[in-house]
Amino acid sequence: MDIANHISETGFIFNNGNILDLDINDLQNWYEAQYTARIQNSAYSNELFMSEAELLHDPVCHQLVSNIIDSYGLSNKDLYRLDKLWLNTSNHDFTKRTNTFVDTHYPHIDKTRHLKVFVYVSDVGPSQGPFHIAPCNPGRYEKIRLRCKKTKIGDNLIPDISKDQFISCHGPAGSVIIFDTNCPHFAGLIDPGKQRRVLRLHFTSSMFKLMYNERRLRSLWNLYGHLTS
Numbered sequence: 001m002d003i004a005n006h007i008s009e010t011g012f013i014f015n016n017g018n019i020l021d022l023d024i025n026d027l028q029n030w031y032e033a034q035y036t037a038r039i040q041n042s043a044y045s046n047e048l049f050m051s052e053a054e055l056l057h058d059p060v061c062h063q064l065v066s067n068i069i070d071s072y073g074l075s076n077k078d079l080y081r082l083d084k085l086w087l088n089t090s091n092h093d094f095t096k097r098t099n100t101f102v103d104t105h106y107p108h109i110d111k112t113r114h115l116k117v118f119v120y121v122s123d124v125g126p127s128q129g130p131f132h133i134a135p136c137n138p139g140r141y142e143k144i145r146l147r148c149k150k151t152k153i154g155d156n157l158i159p160d161i162s163k164d165q166f167i168s169c170h171g172p173a174g175s176v177i178i179f180d181t182n183c184p185h186f187a188g189l190i191d192p193g194k195q196r197r198v199l200r201l202h203f204t205s206s207m208f209k210l211m212y213n214e215r216r217l218r219s220l221w222n223l224y225g226h227l228t229s
């Protein structure tokens with residue numbers, strides 16, 4: 001599949017099901033162990049940032065990320081380069097939080113553009129806050145994004161888009177979503193008592209015209225870059 005072409009036309013891919021043939025039990029155990037052990041020390045309330053060292057040296061992490069990159073052809077230096085990996089657990093209370101720069105539960109584009117890959121680690125039904133996206137040519141929103149101010153709250157919200165343009169991506173653990181953050185998207189609401197676990201990978205691109213941590217990109221590239229080509 002030519003991922004760059006596909007993304008530039010419709011902005012996203014949703015593979016409902018365990019497309020990467022992951023051992024879901026292993027994945028969930030690994031996720032839980034990482035998350036439980038370290039979330040207290042995380043700078044973020046519901047997510048854990050995997051460091052460059054972990055991406056380079058944790059064997060489970062490495063195998064998983066390699067599998068994703070390889071399966072989708074995400075190792076073309078001129079197109080996409082791995083930047084970050086997050087473990088994200090959202091729940092109902094988190095939905096009610098305030099005072100964030102972007103409320104992810106409203107249709108928005110991201111101020112910092114990425115290609116994001118979500119791998120659902122838990123089953124995500126309609127009541128577990130499925131990711132929603134309005135398919136589009138991501139170029140369409142680039143002007144709007146470039147007008148956004150880093151410090152201004154809400155200027156990346158896209159309010160004038162009807163809810164029925166959004167696709168609700170619900171699916172079992174292992175389902176994969178890949179999207180350009182220039183397509184309007186939002187996180188669905190989570191019912192009380194339910195949680196949603198997602199692995200989130202961020203890829204940068206020279207097309208996105210941004211400053212990145214070149215040193216980190218380079219070391220990750222050295223490990224993951226050769227995979228598909």
Ligand SMILES: O=C(O)CCC(=O)C(=O)O
Pocket residue numbers: 104110116129130131132181185186187188
């Ligand atoms: O968690 C979600 O479903 C969406 C989060 C979001 O807006 C993002 O990752 O850019």
Ligand SMILES: [Fe+2]
Pocket residue numbers: 104108109110181185
């Ligand atoms: Fe977003």
